[in-house]
Amino acid sequence: MLETIIVSGTIAGLFYAFIALGFNLIYGVSGMVNMAHGVLVMIGAYIYGLLFLMYFPDWRAIPDWKIPDPSIPFLIIILSCIIVMVIGTAFYRLALHYILGNEVSILIASICGCIIIGRALNIYLAQAGFAMYNTQLFSLHPPINPEWTRISIPGIYTTSERVSTSTILAVEVALACFAILAVFITKTKTGRAMKALSQDLEAAILMGINAEKLFMLTTALSSFFACLAGIFYFSSLVGLSGSVAPWSWLECLGYSFAVVILGGLGSLKGTVLSGLIIGYVQYYLLNARIISTDLGNAVPFAIIALMLLIRPKGLFGKRVEME
Amino acid sequence: MPLDIVTRYARKAYTNFATHIYDSPSRMLALLGLLVLIVLPYGGFTLNNVDTVFVYASLMAILAASWDLLVGRTGQISLGHAIFYGFGSYSVAFLYKYVGWPYWITIPLSMLAGAGIALIAGIPSLRLKGPYLAMVTMALPLVAQGVLVQYRDILGGDAGIKGIPMIFSLKDFGGDNGNYYRAYYYAAFAFMVVSVIIIYKLATSKTGIVFISILDDELSSKACGINVTKYKLMSFVVSGLFGALSGSLAVYLRFGSAMFTDFEFVNFSFTPILVTIIGGIGTIYGPIVGVYLYSVLANYIFGKVLNIEKMFPYNIGGYAKALIFAIVVLFFVVKWPRGIARAIVDKLEDLQEPREIEEIEKKKAKKAKKG
Numbered sequence: 074m075l076e077t078i079i080v081s082g083t084i085a086g087l088f089y090a091f092i093a094l095g096f097n098l099i100y101g102v103s104g105m106v107n108m109a110h111g112v113l114v115m116i117g118a119y120i121y122g123l124l125f126l127m128y129f130p131d132w133r134a135i136p137d138w139k140i141p142d143p144s145i146p147f148l149i150i151i152l153s154c155i156i157v158m159v160i161g162t163a164f165y166r167l168a169l170h171y172i173l174g175n176e177v178s179i180l181i182a183s184i185c186g187c188i189i190i191g192r193a194l195n196i197y198l199a200q201a202g203f204a205m206y207n208t209q210l211f212s213l214h215p216p217i218n219p220e221w222t223r224i225s226i227p228g229i230y231t232t233s234e235r236v237s238t239s240t241i242l243a244v245e246v247a248l249a250c251f252a253i254l255a256v257f258i259t260k261t262k263t264g265r266a267m268k269a270l271s272q273d274l275e276a277a278i279l280m281g282i283n284a285e286k287l288f289m290l291t292t293a294l295s296s297f298f299a300c301l302a303g304i305f306y307f308s309s310l311v312g313l314s315g316s317v318a319p320w321s322w323l324e325c326l327g328y329s330f331a332v333v334i335l336g337g338l339g340s341l342k343g344t345v346l347s348g349l350i351i352g353y354v355q356y357y358l359l360n361a362r363i364i365s366t367d368l369g370n371a372v373p374f375a376i377i378a379l380m381l382l383i384r385p386k387g388l389f390g391k392r393v394e395m396e
Numbered sequence: 397m398p399l400d401i402v403t404r405y406a407r408k409a410y411t412n413f414a415t416h417i418y419d420s421p422s423r424m425l426a427l428l429g430l431l432v433l434i435v436l437p438y439g440g441f442t443l444n445n446v447d448t449v450f451v452y453a454s455l456m457a458i459l460a461a462s463w464d465l466l467v468g469r470t471g472q473i474s475l476g477h478a479i480f481y482g483f484g485s486y487s488v489a490f491l492y493k494y495v496g497w498p499y500w501i502t503i504p505l506s507m508l509a510g511a512g513i514a515l516i517a518g519i520p521s522l523r524l525k526g527p528y529l530a531m532v533t534m535a536l537p538l539v540a541q542g543v544l545v546q547y548r549d550i551l552g553g554d555a556g557i558k559g560i561p562m563i564f565s566l567k568d569f570g571g572d573n574g575n576y577y578r579a580y581y582y583a584a585f586a587f588m589v590v591s592v593i594i595i596y597k598l599a600t601s602k603t604g605i606v607f608i609s610i611l612d613d614e615l616s617s618k619a620c621g622i623n624v625t626k627y628k629l630m631s632f633v634v635s636g637l638f639g640a641l642s643g644s645l646a647v648y649l650r651f652g653s654a655m656f657t658d659f660e661f662v663n664f665s666f667t668p669i670l671v672t673i674i675g676g677i678g679t680i681y682g683p684i685v686g687v688y689l690y691s692v693l694a695n696y697i698f699g700k701v702l703n704i705e706k707m708f709p710y711n712i713g714g715y716a717k718a719l720i721f722a723i724v725v726l727f728f729v730v731k732w733p734r735g736i737a738r739a740i741v742d743k744l745e746d747l748q749e750p751r752e753i754e755e756i757e758k759k760k761a762k763k764a765k766k767g
Contacts, residue, residue, distance in 0.1 A: 106527035171730045176526045177473055177677075178729050181669060184475060185726040188662065192719040199712045323538070323661075330531045371542060374535045381523055381532075 078356045080224060080234045084244055086352025089373075090345045091247040091302040092325050093332035094254065095295030101271045101339025102291045105169060106176070108183035110299055111326030112190045113161050117300030118307035118317040119194055120153040122213045123201075132214055139218045146216035154300045160190065161296025162289060173288075187322060195319060212316040213308040215239030243305035250298060255341055267291060271339050324370050331373030335380050351376055421744040426681065433585060437578045451649055453691040454584035455642045460668040460675075460683035461595045462638035468678030469599050470631040471611030472521050476533035478664035479540055480639025481646070482654075483513050486544075488644040489557035489654035499563055503644050510640020511633045518632030522625055537659040544656060556655040563648045584649050588684075591638050596680045598634060607631055611678075662718055670721055673728045676735025685737035690721070 096110040125132075128145055132138045140146060164186050172178040198209045219239035225231035258264040266287055269277040278284050303325070307317040331351055336343030355372040358364045364372075417423045436450070463477050487506040491497050497505075520532050544551045551557070563583060569575040598604055606627050609617040618624050647654055658664060667690075668683070675686030698717050708716070728735065734742075 106530075108527075108530075168726055168730050172733075177467065177471070178733060180473055180475070180527060180530050181673065182726055182729045184666065184669070185722045185729065188666065188722040189719055189726065192715045192722065195715040196712050196719065199708075199715065323534075326531075327535065330528075334528065371539065374532075374539070377528075377532065377535075378520070381520065381528070 074360050076232050077234055077360055078353060080232055080236065082353035082356040083349065084236070084240055084352070085356060086349035087244050087247045087345070088302070088306045088348075089328045089332055089351050090348025091250065091298070092306060093329040093336075093344055093348065094250065094302065095298035096329040097333050097336070097339060097341075097344050098254070098298070099291050099295040100333060102267050103173070103270070103288045104274075105173065105179055105288075106183070107165075107169070107292075107295070108180060108326065109161070109164060109186035109190065110295070110329055111322035111324075112187045113157055113296050113299040114303035114306070114325040115317060115319075115322040116160065116190055116194055117153055117157045117303030118213060118321075119198075119211060120156050120300075121149060121304045121308070122211045122317065124149045124153060125214055129214075133212060138214070140214070143217065146214075150216060150301070150304055153304065154297050157300035157303075158293045158296045161299070162293045164190075165292040166289065170288075191319065191322060198319075210316055210318045213304075215242070215308045215315075216304070217242055219309070237309060239309040243309045246301065246305055250301060251341065251345060254298075258341070263287070263290065327370065327373045331377050334377050419748075421748055422741040425740070425744065430589075437581050449691050449695045451580055451584040453687050454588035455646050455650070456667060456671060456691070457588050457684045457687045458591050458638050458642040458645075459664070460671045460687055461592050461680055462635040462642070463668040464672045464677060464680055464683050465595050465599055465607075465638075466631055466635040468672065468682075469604060469611060469680075470607040470628065472518075472628060472631065473526060473530045474517075474533040474635075475530045475669075476517075476536045476661075476665050477635075477639055477668050478659045478661065479517065479533070479536040480510050480514060480636045481643035481664045482537060482540060482658035483636075484510050484640030484643025485647045485654040485658050486551070486557070486643075487640070488647045489560050490551070492560045493557055499648050503641065503648070506644040507637050507640050510636040510638075510643070512636075514632045514636020514639075515629060517636070518629045521628055521632060534661075534665070537661065537665065541656065541659050544659075552654075552656075554656040556653050556658075558653040560647055560652050560654070562652050580649055584645065587641070587645055591641060592680070592684060595634070595638060599680050603627070603630070666722075670725050672735075673725050673733075674736060676738030677733070679735070679738050679741075681741075682735050682737040685740075686735070689736070694721070 092114055095113075096107065099105055099107050099110070125146065128149065129138075129140070168182050168186065169179060172182060195209065198211075203209045203211070215237070217239055219237045221235045222238055222241070223231050223234070224236055224241075258268055266277070266282045267290075269280070269282060270284060270287055274284065303317075306325075307315045307321070309315055328351070332344055332347050335350060336345075336347030351373055354376065355369060358372060359369055417427060459477060459481055462480070463474065466477075467473050484506045487509040488499075488502045491502045491505060517533060517536055521529055524532060545553055564576060564579045566573070566576050569579065599607065606617070606622055609620070609622065610624060610627060610631075614624060643658060646658075671686035671690050672683045673686070674689060675682030675684065694717060698713070706713070732739075
């Protein structure tokens with residue numbers, strides 16, 4: 074059981090951190106709580122699935138279907154990332170940009186964004202023939218041909234838990250994204266400017282940083298991470314292939330909030346660690362049969378509540394706006 | 397002498413009317429609106445729409461006004477007002493089904509239950525602000541739905557609790573459909589007017605001013621010796637009270653059942669926000685204007701004129717309606733955060749000002765002549 078908890082908990086935890094990455098980035102840099110992040114994660118997975126279906130219309134009908142050309146899924150991923158980046162940035166530029174700094178307005182506007190994007194997706198799917206809301210659940214093929222393997226340290230230990238190769242790829246992508254973001258924030262000039270903005274907005278502007286441009290860039294980056302996270306999370310969480318549903322955005326938003334509250338604001342280390350903690354706690358509770366599978370998605374909310382009672386600052390945060 | 401008393405009260409009422417209402421164009425407009433809504437059921441609209449347009453509008457007005465008191469006046473953002481609505485309807489249905497109590501006991505009890513759940517929901521609000529509180533409140537209806545599914549055999553799961561008798565039956569009116577619908581209309585309308593007046597009075601009283609001070613600057617209000625904890629919880633409790641009233645009335649006046657979808661996000665958490673933003677956040681009367689605009693637009697324009705639900709298959713019309721109204725709200729939030737009702741009232745008061753100044757100048761001139 075311990076092995077299951079460690080393997081599944083690590084994978085799930087890295088996924089949660091990956092989902093929350095863009096949310097934490099934009100929150101840390103611009104102080105803007107983008108509630109539309111969850112819907113961006115979801116829509117990334119949907120766009121990937123729809124484009125995949127466009128290239129390979131009959132993959133779902135054939136059991137044990139294999140991707141004939143391994144390069145196409147990656148082109149699809151790049152394309153869907155671009156689309157989601159355009160959607161996220163356009164939403165920021167057309168709406169959130171004008172009310173920056175007004176917390177209640179930002180919340181309400183981004184909730185409107187959620188509903189607009191979500192309902193537009195519903196309409197598109199209904200038009201395309203996925204008729205009812207409940208049947209708009211969409212199965213996704215991972216970007217590579219998945220096979221069962223076991224994680225092993227060669228010659229020393231092999232786990233009894235089976236893991237899909239697509240899940241391992243997703244974890245690798247997540248780790249690569251964390252590394253890229255860490256290098257980008259600490260080493261490049263733009264990244265340092267972002268960090269400066271998050272530390273002191275006015276001083277940074279006085280030092281000649283173009284805040285408008287950087288907020289746009291941050292939004293684009295955050296949408297990019299949202300899309301990648303959505304594709305890999307939904308296509309390979311359980312078993313060999315996953316699925317995404319029209320109500321998944323709430324789950325993503327819940328995990329993002331839980332990770333940010335647990336790990337603190339604007340801290341990459343905190344994001345990864347708190348994601349892992351949530352993953353371990355969740356899989357411990359699920360495996361020890363303390364909670365049923367239905368309540369698995371309630372774990373982040375319970376953690377939020379507990380965390381706020383014990384240590385409202387978060388584990389590693391510099392400043393979370395709470396008493 | 398009774399006649400004496402009558403004339404005295406009549407005179408008093410007239411003076412009140414002349415000083416408080418007749419002089420203020422916005423209040424005259426409100427009175428006009430009220431009169432229109434009172435005579436409306438005798439006008440030319442089809443009575444079959446009473447339920448979906450006007451009873452719905454009344455109930456949603458109560459919910460939206462309670463949301464406005466909590467968010468617009470106290471600044472504690474809640475994105476899960478459906479919890480109060482659903483809790484109200486489920487407590488009524490539960491009490492009827494297992495204890496068999498009639499509506500005049502269950503409605504007050506459901507209000508108390510709503511206040512209780514609001515107290516529980518309000519406790520995080522003491523430590524949380526802004527987005528964090530929004531997230532926690534947003535999760536509450538989901539938790540409630542989880543509980544409903546978990547205790548399926550008692551609470552009915554996603555089928556809800558059905559078969560609660562409505563307040564009026566067709567027999568009471570001798571089979572007269574018109575009076576039957578009018579009874580529902582007036583019942584919902586009376587509840588709406590009374591609860592909105594209570595909320596408005598609270599919001600403009602001394603307590604309401606304390607609420608606004610918490611909205612403006614919580615730390616300063618604390619420094620001024622205000623018991624912030626008490627007032628924050630109070631705002632939550634009043635809001636929950638009226639939210640639950642709205643939900644319980646929905647059982648008795650609209651559906652006759654408590655439904656799983658009472659906890660749904662778009663219908664009962666987002667619609668109060670929508671109508672409040674359209675009307676004007678933080679005004680209490682704004683949501684009322686917003687809710688009538690919304691329900692008439694959504695039902696007559698989209699339902700009757702465009703017939704959007706029939707025009708498209710697979711509920712595309714329903715999705716499109718939500719999409720369009722979300723865009724409208726986004727427009728209001730970004731470009732016109734004052735809202736329609738507040739804009740109208742401000743305009744009318746601007747009109748009023750020069751006249752007052754003229755009158756004052758006339759009085760001064762008279763005094764000068766006398767002197």
